[in-house]
Amino acid sequence: MSNRKLVISQNLNEPLLQKVKELIPEWTVITGRSPEIWKEHIIDAEVIAGWKSSMSASVHTSEVKWIQTWSAGVNALPLETLKQRKVRITTANGVHAYPISETIFALMLSLTRKIDTYIKQQQEKTWHHANMKQEIHEKTIGIIGVGKIGKETAKIAKAFGMTVLGMRHSGKSEEYVDEMFTQKQLNTLLPRCDYIVVTLPLTPETQGMFGKTEFQLMRPSAFFINIGRGNLVVENELVHALNDNQIAGAGLDVFETEPLPEKSPLWEMNNVIITPHTSGNTEFYDQRLIQDIFIPNLKDYLDCKNPSINLLDYKKGY
Structure with missing residues (x-):
């Protein structure tokens, strides 16, 4: 035995x-x-x-x-x-490639087509267009971390006719990614994107990767999506970027502290969608x-x- x-x-x-x-x-x-x-x-x-x-x-x-x-x-x-x-x-x-890529596009589409705003207006019985005019087709997406989740996200992006820019450690090319960058080239990638999607693991190299400098490099019309790890982002500098309209909005599934503290200003922001670290659930x-x-x-x-x-x-x- x-x-x-x-x-x-x-x-x-x-x-x-x-x-x-x-x-x-x-x-x-x-x-x-x-x-x-x-x-x-x-x-x-x-x-x-x-x-x-x-x-x-x-x-x-x-x-x-x-x-x-x-x-x-x-x-x-x-x-x-x-x-x-x-x-x-x-x-x-x-395991997470399908559900997380679905969440990524749910967040991107909700922010772009103001679905989150309309849900709030529905609760208030308010009929207003909320200045909705953007669309996702033929825009540029930057996928920061082209692993299995990033690959599936790139594949879906092509169904929307998007230009796909990717960043990975090796810089090796990948199907559905039009241009690949390394981490050292991140500052070149950021200004070109309408959406930045972060799918990286947390390592000493990636900790605090997104802070004041990176948000300043993004377009004022760009949306920031993070489903990687909360500590990839300097959260107070993300809050500052959102408050100052340096970026248009954010879809966040992960945070520096989880659960997200009640005192966090992110809860009250109209241009932020929060999900409770559930993007991989399936x-x-x-x-x-x-x-x-x-x-x-x-x-x-x-x-x-x-x-x-x-x-x-x-x-x-x-």
Whole structure:
């Protein structure tokens, strides 16, 4: 009888769970969202799927060799300790491409066609055009971070006849992106765009990337969309840019502090749409993560290979 153990800190439906168990029939599989189910098993689990912050207390003495996160970001993990222990980490990057790209365009279209304004007017029973005149077709979008989400966003943008400018670390070209830039060329990209969409992970290189200088470089008619991480933006400088009409508006799913504090001026701004860090939510989340990422990675792991999908590069931070 094998003593190898997998902890899945999520409530999986039975068909998905069975697909995992079929690959590791001799393993002990612990599954469930409640910490009461898995907390005593973290210390001797070889594989953990779904990292929780409370697990960090055991990481120094645990036997974990591979962690599959349930999110694209890894900022909540004790990365230095895991790096020293040579624990492999794979992320959920790619699970979110459809729902987040849909949210991006929902925000862009709402701001452009003043849907948010009309919803407020409906509540007040006010009939007014609100000076709505802009359209999204044939405009220029700048996608800051052309990973899987950025690629899907670029693909949709082409359906609107948009010019797509992209920025990625390598500067490598990508389908549906007309021009690609590197981070050093960001200031060249910004003045050309009607929409700036930020999909980057948070790393030391990207922290505070958008501040006073960047907002001043944007067009006064441009909209800023952030679904990456809140700390990519210097929030008080975004507030200043919005108040001073340096940019036309913003659609924000992520913030420096979450939940967004009640005292934040962003709540009261008519040119801002706020969503509560839900852009990646989808009915297919668990299915895509298990079938498209975890099971292929588990097969690699069982073959004594590094997991091949979304393996974290500790140096890059993603």
